[in-house]
Every structure is written in structure tokens, then in C-alpha cells.
Amino acid sequence: MTRTQLQTNDRERKKGGRPRLPDGEKRDCPVKVYFDRANYAKLARRSKRTGRPLSEIVYELAVNGYVKEPVPQGVAHCLRALAGMANNLNQLAHLGHIHGPQHIADENKRLSQEISGLIVKLNEQL
Structure with missing residues (x-):
């Protein structure tokens, strides 16, 4: 193979990883927020309980006004x-x-x- 054929194959080859988001969905405007210790502790507890990062929780609260909690493990077991x-x-x-x-x-x-x-049992857990 010649050098130009190798370069053409490199361009056609798909790169791995996550595909790029469309421009309208890309989050590219950062906002810095300060909390007092009590409210920060509330956010940290919620982050730990849901297993989600603080930034995601703050974003959902700002955009949606609420954070959708995951289904508790006991309820998921009962549903299965x-x-x-x-x-x-x-x-x-x-x-x-x-x-x-x-x-x-x-x-x-x-x-x-x-x-x-x-x-x-499900009604008692909810």
C-alpha cells in the first residue's frame, strides 16, 4: 500500500468513544454557585443517597425544579x-x-x- 492509501484508510476508520452531542444539547456554559454549610450538607446527603454527582443534582434542580430519585433497592427487588x-x-x-x-x-x-x-409489601415501602 502506498502512503496516500494508508492516509485514506485512517480517515475512513471510525474513532472510538462517545459520539459528539448536537450543538443545542451540549452544556458549555458553566455557572459557579456558592452554598452555606447547611444547604451544602443537604446536597451532599442527597448526592450520597442517590449516587449522583453534586453538579448533576444542582443542574436538575435548576432546570426541572426537582431531582428524580432512583427506585429504592427493596422496591426494585419486589418489582422483579x-x-x-x-x-x-x-x-x-x-x-x-x-x-x-x-x-x-x-x-x-x-x-x-x-x-x-x-x-x-410494595405499598408499605412506598
Whole structure:
């Protein structure tokens, strides 16, 4: 290969990394903000609780007026368990259509009690 062919291949090759943001979405205007110790401590606690940097929290508060809190870990666990039980319920319905409702009555009753218990637990956590 000649030198010009190598240079052409270098230009065509994709560079790694994150793609550039469009000009309208790029944050390029910094603002310096000062807080008293009490309010800074509130922000620091919120940052630690949510696992997000202070700058992101201040930005969301300034732009949106609120910070969307992540779903607590216990609630996420309950929601995953509820999704699994919903899948089991669909499988039971399928078996009920094949073998008749008497075949799945006991399992259906047990599963509905578990689902009710999880819904109660979710309501207590929220």
C-alpha cells in the first residue's frame, strides 16, 4: 500500500468513544454557585443517597425544579419478583386452557396469595 492509501484508510476508520452531542444539547456554559454549610450538607446527603454527582443534582434542580430519585433497592427487588410471578401466572393460564381449571386451582390460589402479599409489601415501602 502506498502512503496516500494508508492516509485514506485512517480517515475512513471510525474513532472510538462517545459520539459528539448536537450543538443545542451540549452544556458549555458553566455557572459557579456558592452554598452555606447547611444547604451544602443537604446536597451532599442527597448526592450520597442517590449516587449522583453534586453538579448533576444542582443542574436538575435548576432546570426541572426537582431531582428524580432512583427506585429504592427493596422496591426494585419486589418489582422483579412480581414480574416473575406474573410470568408464572401466564404459564398457569396456558396450562389451564390445555388441561382445565381444576388442574391448576391449588397453584393458582397459592400464587395469587403471594402476589397479594408482595403488593401489600410494595405499598408499605412506598
